[in-house]
Amino acid sequence: MSTWSAQFDAGTFAVDNSSSTSRSRVRRNVATLNDSDDERPTTRTLDSERDVVMAPPPFELEAEETPLQKLMRHWINERHAPDILPAQEELLASLLDHIRRQSDAVQLLRGEPSTSEEDHIRIMLVQTEVERVKFIVRSYVRTRLFKIEKFARFIMTNPEIQTRITTAERAHASRHANLTDRHFHFSVLQSLPETQSHLDDEPIFMPPMVTQPDDSVPVFVHALRECGPIHFPDGTSLNKMTPGYISLMPFASAKNLLKRGDVELV
């Protein structure tokens, strides 16, 4: 009777034995919190990780990335990359779904008066994790939003970059571009002579008026797998990068490796 679900079932019964539907809902949520067999094979990852620790490598390499680790990698990549990276819609949706399920479970369990101290700690840990994941999700989305607003006009004229963003992000870019255009037009541009009232001039010796992503910005690259060869703008090239290799290079050189997931930005 000391197990979590048994205690929990007993508790639910005492409080709410009239409504069987809510009870089955609670049980389903307990099942989500309690580890079931279809979870990831954590024991195997733990073992392989211990092997890695035995022979101290320069970096702790994970055998398999969990969805959260993937999102953290994409989040940091997005933060460092000067350009907008391909959207990770599925990954984000599955994690948001997971957050919702965990929060629902916690919400139901918190309503329980009979939870023990041990259960309180468990609920608190689950909640803490939900907040951590929410922070990452928020920061990831905001980083993309920032770039989309910055490059809004460029996005509307470039079909290639539109393939990398979601429909919602594209709608936002279009609205943002229109709003700023209208604002500039009504506040300043309409009273300027025709030749000076454009927003997309490309004057010589000056950067174009439409802000574009700058691929030559250097980024710190951390190789996850063996990959290469890589060519650099100064004509040199690197035959291969071994896992753990760290290097500062222009984003343009790292772009394709990043797309394949061979490297991460750090």
Added chain:
Amino acid sequence: MSLPPSLRTSVTPTELELIATQQLIEIIPLIAMEKTAFISGAYGPLRPPHRAKIPIWMAVNLKLKKKCHILPPYWLNVEFLQARLNEETSEAGFSRLPFRFAEVAKVLLDVAPDDIQDTEKIRSILKDLREARQAKSREGLANLDRGEFSLPNFCSLEINEVRPFFVRSMAILQQLYREPSDAV
């Protein structure tokens, strides 16, 4: 503002800490807990006095409530770090340390000094290591050019520290090269 200006050029040390504390660490729990499914995986069961492996943030959380002892990782002790420091001062390259050692060491030394032996000594070695490595990265800056600049065994927090300066320097080197060819 979708992203505050302070976060636009780089990530903050706190964010790096958030990433580093996702790594697993061994603890000796003082409370029992069933195996629980978290978003990052399933952890537990915790059964005192058996060791368990959980993420560092969770260990920190339990430690602050005095519900566990943290077992420091294999590299967080005087012998290992002293050996690295000797290597650092006698050899040219950076010595091999875990990628996120600085963040993890800071968190553990702050939260669980009673679980680690010789914390004062460890702190002073870490400080020496940091200074030795900082000096090397400054010397390395002389070799920076516009192509590629490799930094074997450089660590996460150190990258973050030198990032603004290194990135800007390389961008300037690129500009110095690009402009004459554009003008032709």
